[in-house]
Amino acid sequence: MSSRPKIFGQIVDEETRCVHYHTSKDVVAIKFYCCRTYYPCYKCHNETCEHPICRWPKTKFEETAILCGHCQSQFSIHTYLRAPFTCPHCQHAWNEGCALHYHIYFEA
Numbered sequence: 001m002s003s004r005p006k007i008f009g010q011i012v013d014e015e016t017r018c019v020h021y022h023t024s025k026d027v028v029a030i031k032f033y034c035c036r037t038y039y040p041c042y043k044c045h046n047e048t049c050e051h052p053i054c055r056w057p058k059t060k061f062e063e064t065a066i067l068c069g070h071c072q073s074q075f076s077i078h079t080y081l082r083a084p085f086t087c088p089h090c091q092h093a094w095n096e097g098c099a100l101h102y103h104i105y106f107e108a
Contacts, residue, residue, distance in 0.1 A: 015069035016069030025095040028068060028080075028094050030065060034049075055103075070090055
């Protein structure tokens, strides 16, 4: 298990659920490329930051930018995109709906 980075936003529990997304599967936090800061979701980022979201460029997908709030493991974007609905470390289910927001976080 990796040491947990600080997570910003309106977090409601230790597994990174926030006021916007808080089902049992909402345990993924994303390090935003623009500020290199972890947030549970784009809404938390937008409520906290005064700058627009910058998507991760494809050339940076090997960088660690995903945190599983359940086991606290961190992953590269490539790893996350290859196993989008379960944590590759603890196999905890992740919210399938997050895929609807990939265009916000990651360059297509």
